[in-house]
Amino acid sequence: MIRDGSKWIRYNVEDVTEAIVIGILLAVITVYFFLGNFRSTVITGLALPNSMLGAFVLMWTMGFTINVMTLLALSLAVGLLVDDAIVVRENIFRKLEEGKGVMEAAETGTTEVTLAVIGTSLTVIAVFLPVGFLSGIVGQFFKQFGLTVVFAMLISLFDGLAVAPMLSAYFAGKIDHNAKPNKAVELFDKFQTWLERQYGKVMKVALKRPGIVLLLSLGIFIFRSYL
Incomplete structure (x- = not known):
């Protein structure tokens, strides 16, 4: 008797995709409440689509497809992708509160936390990178899972150290203490x-x-x- 298993695979993909969307929304809402600033939320929230789109490009170059394993990897990484941007943006925000100009705050704020941000991202990468090089049948299943997380974290690191400071300098503007x-x-x-x-x-x-x-x-x- 022939059975069509593609239906259940499609259902699983849809469920994981929905979980990713919900995770992104909850992450952005959480960031907004903690930062209390709309522009800061936009700057940090952009790390999510930037990291995922960048991960998709790297997945394509590696010949990976959008399947249950890669989507699970992205859903797992959602909460991690905004960490670098949050740390950088929060430190820049603190510099602005001290009265520094936007350019100086973006430069000094990013420089102070660069090593901490790199260390945090490399710790996650060090955990998932070996998963991408497992051998045997297990390795075939988890190769795309581990490397997808690594790809997303690398793009997230770039976003936190380059995109977030740039947006903080040109988009965030000065703090309005009377607002x-x-x-x-x-x-x-x-x-x-x-x-x-x-x-x-x-x-x-x-x-x-x-x-x-x-x-x-x-x-x-x-x-x-x-x-």
Whole structure:
């Protein structure tokens, strides 16, 4: 009896594509609430389409197709692709708050975090690059998965160190300290301030009683070992 398995494959591809779109929207919304600035959100959010389109180009040069494995790789990488741009943009934003000009803020803000951004991206690449070179049947399945994540992270690194600073210099403009914040952002800022205070209290206890922290960490490790 002949069975058509393409229908289920199409369903899987559609599900993963939907997950990617939802992930992008949630990532952009989250960035907006934390940065509280529309232009900053646009600058960091552009890292997602830039990285994915760049990854598609590299996939095409390698002969990869858009399938379940490559789409799963992109869905996994969605949350990572904006990290570099967020770190760079946040530091540039801090320089602007200090009163520096847009050009100087873009240059110095990017330079200060360059090594940290490169280190973060290379750590992810170091995890997934060996997956792309697995041998045997398993390697045939996971080659495209691992290399797709690597491609996306490389383009994300370029976006964070080149595109984000350029847009910060020419698109973001200066900070308007007299502008009234959005109500939703203002409420989120209050919640974030409260959360930071609670975290500060926890940190004070942890620093005063390191033995308790070590015992709790050991207990969690032992508990997880038996699960």
